[in-house]
Amino acid sequence: METTLPFAERVNAVRGSRIREILKVTDRPGMISFAGGMPDPRLLPAPAIRAAADRVLTRDGEAALQYSISEGLYDLRAWIAERYRARFGLNVSPASILITNGSQQALDLIGKLFLEKNTPVYLERPSYLGAIQAFALYEPRFVGVGLHAAGTDTDDLRRSVQRNGPGLFYSVPNFQNPAGTTTDLAGRERIAALARTTGILPVEDDPYSELRFNGRDLPPIRALYPPTLLLGSFSKIVAPGMRLGWIVAGPEVMRRLVAVKQASDLHTNVFAQKVLLEFLREVDLERHIAGLRAAYGRNRDAMVDALRVFWPAVRFVVPEGGMFLWCELPPGASAEELATLALEANVALVPGGPFFIPGLGADAGDRFFRLNFSNSTVDEIKTGIRRLAALPLGVANERANNSILHV
Amino acid sequence: METTLPFAERVNAVRGSRIREILKVTDRPGMISFAGGMPDPRLLPAPAIRAAADRVLTRDGEAALQYSISEGLYDLRAWIAERYRARFGLNVSPASILITNGSQQALDLIGKLFLEKNTPVYLERPSYLGAIQAFALYEPRFVGVGLHAAGTDTDDLRRSVQRNGPGLFYSVPNFQNPAGTTTDLAGRERIAALARTTGILPVEDDPYSELRFNGRDLPPIRALYPPTLLLGSFSKIVAPGMRLGWIVAGPEVMRRLVAVKQASDLHTNVFAQKVLLEFLREVDLERHIAGLRAAYGRNRDAMVDALRVFWPAVRFVVPEGGMFLWCELPPGASAEELATLALEANVALVPGGPFFIPGLGADAGDRFFRLNFSNSTVDEIKTGIRRLAALPLGVANERANNSILHV
Numbered sequence: 001m002e003t004t005l006p007f008a009e010r011v012n013a014v015r016g017s018r019i020r021e022i023l024k025v026t027d028r029p030g031m032i033s034f035a036g037g038m039p040d041p042r043l044l045p046a047p048a049i050r051a052a053a054d055r056v057l058t059r060d061g062e063a064a065l066q067y068s069i070s071e072g073l074y075d076l077r078a079w080i081a082e083r084y085r086a087r088f089g090l091n092v093s094p095a096s097i098l099i100t101n102g103s104q105q106a107l108d109l110i111g112k113l114f115l116e117k118n119t120p121v122y123l124e125r126p127s128y129l130g131a132i133q134a135f136a137l138y139e140p141r142f143v144g145v146g147l148h149a150a151g152t153d154t155d156d157l158r159r160s161v162q163r164n165g166p167g168l169f170y171s172v173p174n175f176q177n178p179a180g181t182t183t184d185l186a187g188r189e190r191i192a193a194l195a196r197t198t199g200i201l202p203v204e205d206d207p208y209s210e211l212r213f214n215g216r217d218l219p220p221i222r223a224l225y226p227p228t229l230l231l232g233s234f235s236k237i238v239a240p241g242m243r244l245g246w247i248v249a250g251p252e253v254m255r256r257l258v259a260v261k262q263a264s265d266l267h268t269n270v271f272a273q274k275v276l277l278e279f280l281r282e283v284d285l286e287r288h289i290a291g292l293r294a295a296y297g298r299n300r301d302a303m304v305d306a307l308r309v310f311w312p313a314v315r316f317v318v319p320e321g322g323m324f325l326w327c328e329l330p331p332g333a334s335a336e337e338l339a340t341l342a343l344e345a346n347v348a349l350v351p352g353g354p355f356f357i358p359g360l361g362a363d364a365g366d367r368f369f370r371l372n373f374s375n376s377t378v379d380e381i382k383t384g385i386r387r388l389a390a391l392p393l394g395v396a397n398e399r400a401n402n403s404i405l406h407v
Numbered sequence: 408m409e410t411t412l413p414f415a416e417r418v419n420a421v422r423g424s425r426i427r428e429i430l431k432v433t434d435r436p437g438m439i440s441f442a443g444g445m446p447d448p449r450l451l452p453a454p455a456i457r458a459a460a461d462r463v464l465t466r467d468g469e470a471a472l473q474y475s476i477s478e479g480l481y482d483l484r485a486w487i488a489e490r491y492r493a494r495f496g497l498n499v500s501p502a503s504i505l506i507t508n509g510s511q512q513a514l515d516l517i518g519k520l521f522l523e524k525n526t527p528v529y530l531e532r533p534s535y536l537g538a539i540q541a542f543a544l545y546e547p548r549f550v551g552v553g554l555h556a557a558g559t560d561t562d563d564l565r566r567s568v569q570r571n572g573p574g575l576f577y578s579v580p581n582f583q584n585p586a587g588t589t590t591d592l593a594g595r596e597r598i599a600a601l602a603r604t605t606g607i608l609p610v611e612d613d614p615y616s617e618l619r620f621n622g623r624d625l626p627p628i629r630a631l632y633p634p635t636l637l638l639g640s641f642s643k644i645v646a647p648g649m650r651l652g653w654i655v656a657g658p659e660v661m662r663r664l665v666a667v668k669q670a671s672d673l674h675t676n677v678f679a680q681k682v683l684l685e686f687l688r689e690v691d692l693e694r695h696i697a698g699l700r701a702a703y704g705r706n707r708d709a710m711v712d713a714l715r716v717f718w719p720a721v722r723f724v725v726p727e728g729g730m731f732l733w734c735e736l737p738p739g740a741s742a743e744e745l746a747t748l749a750l751e752a753n754v755a756l757v758p759g760g761p762f763f764i765p766g767l768g769a770d771a772g773d774r775f776f777r778l779n780f781s782n783s784t785v786d787e788i789k790t791g792i793r794r795l796a797a798l799p800l801g802v803a804n805e806r807a808n809n810s811i812l813h814v
Contacts, residue, residue: 005607007521014667039473041470050465062453116415241676243673251409259418275460
């Protein structure tokens, strides 16, 4: 007996991560991993970070190592604000930005701030696994909303909100994880209008929008509906190991978020904040991001081509950016079985179940699986897809009707 | 209107931090700050951290910047385990350690894992403000427990547990923040025995024990009662800005803690973890810690002497280590008034109110205030105490009866 004190009920809502289990075996020799959502390690800017760390600790070591404020480094927040202005003409003040330990912590803080037991949380089907996990700890009532190739099914969202009342609406509008979909401008406008009339609060999670390979940037939902909580991250454009993300929110929400952040961990690592800021100021960031886009875009093309050639029975929507392809198996095949067989053939992928709301999980998700293309070479991608296509799934590898996915 | 979605009720439990307000003015020119709990910036090992960062990013940059595991870096956990063995003969495996964003996050994760609404949380009067804030978000029932110069009043704890039932018992047994008290060995044994018979779960928060100026190390409560959750931190011996702390727990609690950590922020900054580990391996740590002990010990002595000479009306227990002196004003004086007058005289300190459980706050705490001695020079300490002694508090500066504090 470790302790006689029982765990809180909320902990039962946290499922062990299937991705986590799969990731445990991805460093096996010969394994090709399409499982995680990791950047290509060869594109992590270690030399420039090293130079930045050296300058920060030489010039400003005491402040980089001392306690700091819960809001995060002002100059880093100002840098983020300026980038919103430059990219979207979006007017965001540094005071409306809170630096978090990656955007995963942003989700936790938002859950703490807004979720009572049974507060509705509207999630697309499928949705980001980490958001389901973060919010689940606050025991909300998850409500599923349809997802089209053009993003959120806003008709379904409207009907759901009419039935279930105000709550959080969580969405990844650009290159959704896992589905790869992007909500088009008309969809964003409908979401903004719905929020205005129904009182749902959009949580706009945007870790991927800098990784667009084709098509044009769309305005954030926050530009159309300013109360929207907008989340960003340096994990995909600089380095996930530094755990630096942020929330954009208005003054009243921000005041509360800062208090909750302070109670949760005082403040975000200021050493990493200062090193990152120095990196951002000194590096040619446009060139760095262009390099990421080119490499990941090539990888996406290689994966799309390999699927079309070797595994035509699988359906998918081609994402315009990000890190993932979301695939639908032919009728009769199981993604859980696929994942198990794939591991035996030294390919890791994530079956769809965990991306669906608890309760709807396995059934809805078992037709789907997620492939990551940012952490493999073009050759590995081709080899991996060939291996998958050759697995004995017990269904014919016939060309699928490549119509729009509709979950 | 920022949003029509109301805040969760738990947020009302989070009080704005009085310390935070006071800290805002501590960088005013001429201000002597006894307010925060910050290490002396001149003792932060910036050059050695710089060398460590350089080596890590040269040798191991990709892993330092990539996603990592929720448990934290294995080798850092092994280092911590070895130090417990060396210091206390305490057998702790690396697998029983979770790396957190400072020990403040450890408190939040423990709250998430164990606290239902109205679960009893036993807290000494006074107790660490950050623990009150972290736990408050889970809406527990706080129960106050007396504190002696020799630590927790275990008779009071036993009676309280008999009345209120099992729950968490939170304590800082070494150089308590704010009271400076250390729970003696007999007290630790009584706490262990109580935990064994009543089912309370001790949360042993130990950020300061490496900063002992005199007297001898005592075994952790965990050595006497293994289910105890033991918290540690690198903030006081290396650098708070890196936000690195840990929890020691048994396998079942650890499995759950890791799931909760993953939901809360995926994992702790691995860049900082690797740099810290490299620092710990390369620096002469005993010498570094001896330097901290010598400096802070000198500061404590200077503050104790100055209080005895210039302000004999104030009562306090001399702490054997740590960073704080906890002082009691003569009858009729108010610590809130003292804090306000002190700021006008360019001295910052923290009145006692926030260190008491909400509801008992202002009344119980207004006789007390906390002085930090780690972030000032000996000269500043003397000057600051003279300024405080000269404030027009409306009570005589007569020598106090220096008997043991009993809150």
